[in-house]
Amino acid sequence: MTQQTKYNMVKEKIIEWITSGKVRAGEKIYSESNLVKKFGVSRHTVRLAIGDLVHEGWLYREQGAGTFCSGRKLQNKLPENKSPNTNTKNIGVITTYISDYIFPSIIKGIESYLTEQGYSLTFACTDNDIEKEKQCLQSMLNRNIDGLIVEPTKSSSYNPNINFFFEFEQSKIPYLMINQFYPQLVPPHIIVNDQKGGFIATEHLINLGHQKIMGIFKADDLQGVYRMQGFIKAHRENNLTLSPELIINFSTEEQHHLLIDKVKKLLLTSETMPTGIICYNDQVAISVLNCLRELNLRVPEDISIVGFDDSFLAEATETKLTSVTHPKIELGIQAAKWIVSAVENQNIKGNEHSIVYEPELVLRNSTGLVKNDKLITT
Known part of the structure; x- marks a missing residue:
């Protein structure tokens, strides 16, 4: 033989x-x-x-x-007139993080709807690490899932894992991207209009009289890129000179100690002291608040701060954060509805049925008017 x-x-x-x-x-x-x-x-x-x-x-x-x-x-190989047992339908959910910040709310929305529809769920997180994302995607392909909801990892640059999504497509497994997406794939997605969020946050401070505004943005995710675009656009449309030294970009690996070191160094050494700060999200805003306290700078009397996502953190400190809204639970529910429809009907393709949420600004006491080089809270 x-x-x-x-x-x-x-x-x-x-x-x-x-x-x-x-x-x-x-x-x-x-x-x-x-x-x-x-x-x-x-x-x-x-x-x-x-x-x-x-x-x-x-x-x-x-x-x-x-x-x-x-x-x-x-x-x-099942005959066309015979569907798999609905009790075995399983949806994979991959997010960058699971247990902190806004992710429990998003997952709660996904889980509530899918459980109600009789679906089981398989969760995984990447910690915004490309190699971990590869492992998660391979695991989902191996686990016989019927559909996938995924938050991309480091979406602002080319991702080497997109071949896995072609495998999902070849296997007729629908997938949906949330919060951000890989532009190379033009996939169906549910996101927030992050550029608009950055714009309305920045224009709010400009309307309060701020002319020297620091922007802190995450560089390796599209959300940060778009929020920075809104920041720049607001300066341009209001004919306000942008101070490039007041823009701080950071990566996932820098988001804790290294980022705050950058902020502190700029505040201590820059000849252009900002009167306002736009933060990538509420987590960053809270870290900046703590940094300002260490430097004996008051919020909003000395510096106004705006966060993003309107998370529970926005009201978790003595200084309540003005913040841009994120739909959180609603986004999770809509993502679950989309994937169920795709699994059961298999007629959703491309970004035809994508959803873009328009953000709003929730005003609290972390921002104030500039008057005679002092701030008056609103």
């Missing part, structure tokens, strides 16, 4: 186990050693066969655990 014949025999036998139900979705198959003994072939032949079955979607590997039946191919 030639190696090619042995190789095909191993493949066909494993496929027979899967299609007959001897090995079910999620169950582990025999180890390489057992398969070598069972079929009387070389380990190389077994590895070739297993590798092919993984590539074709019959099996998936979990590092350190073994090789498992995916069930995806079997599901795709």
Whole structure:
């Protein structure tokens, strides 16, 4: 028997186990050693066969655990008039973070609707790390999900993981991007108009008389890029000279200590002291508030601050933050409705049914008027 014949025999036998139900979705198959003994072939032949079955979607590997039946191919072979058991429908949800900031509210919205519709959920987070995103996407492909809701990772530059989304498309697994999206894919998405958010936040301070405004923006996510665009646009439309030294960009890796060090250094050394600060989000705004206290600068008497997302943090401190709204729970619900419709109808394509929320500004006491070089709270 030639190696090619042995190789095909191993493949066909494993496929027979899967299609007959001897090995079910999620169950582990025999180890390489057992398969070598069972079929009387070389380990190389077994590895070739297993590798092919993984590539074709019959099996998936979990590092350190073994090789498992995916069930995806079997599901795709169901007759057209026979739908899979709705109890087995599973939606994957990948966000950059899960347990903090606005993400619990978004996930609550997703979970409430999907659970009501009888769907199960598989959660994962990337910590805004490209390698972790790769692992999450591979895991979702292996877990036989029916649809995917995903918040992209470091979306402002080319992402090397977009090939996974082509695999979802080839497998007819619908996916939806939230909060931001990969522009290379032009995918369906639900986002906030971040440029408008940056614009209305900045124009609010300009209307209060501020002319020297610091902008703090995240550089590796599109949200930060668009919010910065709004910041710049507001200066231009109000014929206000922009001070480039007052713009601070930061990366995911810098968002804690290094970012505040940058802010503190600028406030201590710049010849242009800002009277207002636009922050990428409320988390950054809270960190800046703490920094200003250390420098004995008062908010809003010395410096006004605007946050973004109108999160619970906006009212968590003595100084209540003026902040740009984010739909949070509503966005989660709409994302869940979209993915259910896509799974059940399979007629949603491209960005035809994308949603863009228009943000508003919620005024609190972290901003005030500039008058005679002093601030008057509103």
